[in-house]
Amino acid sequence: MTSLSPPADTRNLVGSLWMVLAMLAFALEDSLVKTSASTLPLGQILILFGCGGSIIFGSLALLNGEKLFAPEVLNRTMRIRFAFEATGRLFYGLAITLTPLSSATVILQATPLVVVAGAALVFSEKVGWRRWSAIVIGLIGVLVIIQPGGDSFSVLSLLAVIGMLGLAGRDLASRAAPVGMGAATLGFYGFLAVIFSGAAFAIWQGAAFVWPDAATAFCLAGAMIAGVAAYFSLMKAMRTGEVSAVTPFRYTRLLFGIAFGILLFGESLTLPMVVGSALILLSGLFTLSRSKKVAAPRP
Numbered sequence: 001m002t003s004l005s006p007p008a009d010t011r012n013l014v015g016s017l018w019m020v021l022a023m024l025a026f027a028l029e030d031s032l033v034k035t036s037a038s039t040l041p042l043g044q045i046l047i048l049f050g051c052g053g054s055i056i057f058g059s060l061a062l063l064n065g066e067k068l069f070a071p072e073v074l075n076r077t078m079r080i081r082f083a084f085e086a087t088g089r090l091f092y093g094l095a096i097t098l099t100p101l102s103s104a105t106v107i108l109q110a111t112p113l114v115v116v117a118g119a120a121l122v123f124s125e126k127v128g129w130r131r132w133s134a135i136v137i138g139l140i141g142v143l144v145i146i147q148p149g150g151d152s153f154s155v156l157s158l159l160a161v162i163g164m165l166g167l168a169g170r171d172l173a174s175r176a177a178p179v180g181m182g183a184a185t186l187g188f189y190g191f192l193a194v195i196f197s198g199a200a201f202a203i204w205q206g207a208a209f210v211w212p213d214a215a216t217a218f219c220l221a222g223a224m225i226a227g228v229a230a231y232f233s234l235m236k237a238m239r240t241g242e243v244s245a246v247t248p249f250r251y252t253r254l255l256f257g258i259a260f261g262i263l264l265f266g267e268s269l270t271l272p273m274v275v276g277s278a279l280i281l282l283s284g285l286f287t288l289s290r291s292k293k294v295a296a297p298r299p
Contacts, residue, residue, distance in 0.1 A: 015241020018233045019249040025230035027256035030096050030105065031264055032223035037097035039216045041207035046093055046198025052224035053191035057231075061184035068185060072178040078189065081173035085193035088166025090201055095160035100267045103145060105257025106277045107160040112250070112284055113138040114168035122172060134283040141279030144272050183235060248288055251281055 095104040113135045120127040146157040237246045261267035
């Protein structure tokens with residue numbers, strides 16, 4: 001009997017296109033948030049953005065028959081995930097609003113390397129010396145970009161690093177989340193963490209509420225739509241093609257982030273950014289290729 005499912009090459013191609021679309025949507029979301037920050041306090045942006053995202057994902061969870069308030073929501077893993085999500089979202093939001101979008105996007109691409117290292121340390125996953133070497137090289141790429149100790153070093157560049165570490169911790173905690181908890185439910189609580197981080201920062205900053213004008217409201221609405229589209233496309237990518245085939249296309253976000261930074265915000269590429277980007281990209285792709293070989297069954 002002939003199978004009606006498309007061949008693996010076709011599924012991988014479609015999955016890769018979904019991944020590229022997801023990364024484009026994420027980069028667009030970052031650009032719209034950065035634009036909104038020119039007229040609105042970041043805390044308010046995070047609160048509004050989190051409210052919109054939690055409503056959307058909460059509705060999706062209910063439509064899928066998922067329980068939003070199950071007892072496992074309060075377990076230790078979910079609390080850790082919430083803390084990492086709030087930290088990562090806040091500091092990455094600070095990074096894209098206070099520093100060049102292109103450099104913040106590049107630093108964020110080190111997240112998969114940190115996740116691999118964390119999986120080895122926390123979950124005792126096997127990581128050989130080659131992948132450890134690639135992880136170290138990728139982190140050196142981050143240091144090349146932020147240039148600690150150099151004349152051009154800015155403490156603000158550490159915001160993207162902290163944000164990246166927070167999101168990597170979120171990804172690791174997601175792997176240990178209760179099996180029965182659906183993606184929409186995780187998204188719902190992820191956006192609740194965004195509301196929490198925004199409220200905490202707004203209280204600390206003491207900034208007054210600013211009523212958004214039409215253009216800013218449009219940017220915020222666009223950021224919410226782009227964020228949901230990105231999440232949906234990412235899920236489609238991971239469920240359509242093989243993980244090892246579609247995951248490398250995550251790095252297209254680097255290209256989109258740099259392009260938006262140059263075209264929309266007048267940013268420019270520097271030699272340290274180019275070198276650091278190359279180190280992060282190459283080490284990330286090598287780590288993915290080694291992960292595929294390790295996971296492949298032996299004949």
